[in-house]
Amino acid sequence: MVMEEARATPDSVVSEFEGTILRNEDPFSYFMLVAFEASGLIRFAALLFLWSVITLLDVFSYKNAALKLMTFVATVGLREPEIQSVARAVLPKFYMDDVSIDTWKVYSSCKKKVVVTRMPRVMVEMFAKEHLKADEVIGSELINYNHRNKNLELRPLPVIFHDGRLVKRPTPPTSLLILTWIPLGIILAAIRIFLGSVLPFWTTPYVSKILGGQVIVKGKPPQPPAAGNSGVLFVCTHRTLMDPVVLSYVLERTKIKQQLSKGDLVVCPEGTTCREPFLLRFSGLFAELTDRIVPVAMNYRVGFFHATTARGWKGLDPIFFFMNPRPVYEVTFLNQLPVEATCSSGKRPHDVANYVQRILAATLGFECTNFTRRDKYRVLAGNDGTVSYLSFLDQLKKVVSTFEPFLH
Incomplete structure (x- = not known):
């Protein structure tokens, strides 16, 4: 009542x-x-x-x-x-x-x-x-x-798009805990990022657990491409800007640029991140590139700080992710799409994209939507769409420069 x-x-x-x-x-x-x-x-x-x-x-x-x-x-x-x-x-x-x-x-x-x-x-x-x-x-x-x-x-209409760094509602006890944790979190993030950039890939699971993090891998990733064969296209859900970095650690493919030259490629067809259990509309462009498509369901859990934001400097996103006491990433490899489900058999790119979106949503327990990146920034910036996409791309370049040590 x-x-x-x-x-x-x-x-x-x-x-x-x-x-x-x-x-x-x-x-x-x-x-x-x-x-x-x-x-x-x-x-x-x-x-x-x-x-x-x-x-x-x-x-x-x-x-x-x-x-x-x-x-x-x-x-x-x-x-x-x-x-x-x-x-x-x-x-x-x-x-x-x-x-x-x-x-x-x-x-x-x-x-x-x-x-x-x-x-x-x-x-x-x-x-x-x-x-x-x-x-x-x-x-x-x-x-x-x-x-x-x-x-x-x-029930009220669900909140699909939202922004801000804080995960929990800042009640007085929670606020005090956050303030107390921030100095420790900054130090922990610096240690995690440094060790991740200098240690071999095989040490990552062990170091992550020691420092409170975890990467959970489900399914069997495909083998690296053999000489003369093209690589596969990993089609991922997009949860944070850390998605391709985490996937590269799981695959143990050490030089991203070299791997791209051999054929392997990671794409996020949603075009932007979504924090809630929804998938944005997949662009069909990836389906036109190859018939060797491996869907990968990415998800993450954090306690204090969100690892993505539409406002502010996006170069801080990975730092906020590693500032969390127990950041967890989940990577689930699905089976490679059969040829009859790709464009090679006459399927339209749009149909392939919708199919991949549905199976990834089912794996994660998410819902599919028709919302796009433009819809997200229109909601977060107001109906006038005042977010500048040029500014967004400039910030994205700063993020790339943050991960420059991983790329060379």
Whole structure:
């Protein structure tokens, strides 16, 4: 049943966001996300250190004062587009994890839906309208001084695209743990990257376990191409920028450029990463290259920091991956496609791509979508599509330069 904070008729509903649509009524962790993602570690730490003051204000019934203090520390000096960017790309994932399905069932049955929030409207509006299908969002205003789910009718639209570095919602204990871990994580990442660049491939599984990481390999990878034979095309799901590096370690093919000259090639037909259990639409271009296609299901698990981001310097992505206490990569080799499933037998590239997408999704337990890279950046950057693809390519070049020692 809808809690008492929501008022509903058969045609309309007015519901509070915190404590009703969301199970948790404390908005502190969402302000922590804004502080971290829009500003950085200093503001994140400052807000965490004020948590005890905010809690005391709440205890003594000064809830408005506590809310104003959180809002001020998290947003002062930020431009509205910066807050909107976090609200669009980061917050929806954490909101979705906290949605009360029982409340949602009643809420979604009404035609007219209004959401009331204690947080600034800009932090909630995008999620409420896009995922909860709210008609209106009522919240405080900041002053500027300068479809594929089968049970979709029973739950909010899933969050497929989201951004930001933090994996867990930064509650006060979690925030303190993250702050404490970051210096250790930086040192651990430097050690992992250094050892990975100088030690032989065969030592990787042992060194990874000693340093807390793990690479899980399932299936049997094909043998390296013999003299005179062309290599195979590894068609991978795209989870992080580490995908081709991890695959090269698993295959123990030491010189990537030399292997390319012999024929082996790794492609990620999605064109960009997706964090959630969904696969983006596969481009059919790879199917035109060869009939020797080996699908590879890539997945990863991290505890503190995401290894991909659409905002900021992408060269930091591998560093954030190795900063996690126990990063895990899973690599599953599937059987090479039979000739009758390739373009050699007359299949259209589009059909081959769809088939590969389906079998990889089934292996991982993911869902297929028709979304593309353009859709991802349109969602994360806003409907105006303000993300510059030239800027994106410039950042990609920086990532390549980060892995230059692996390529030569």
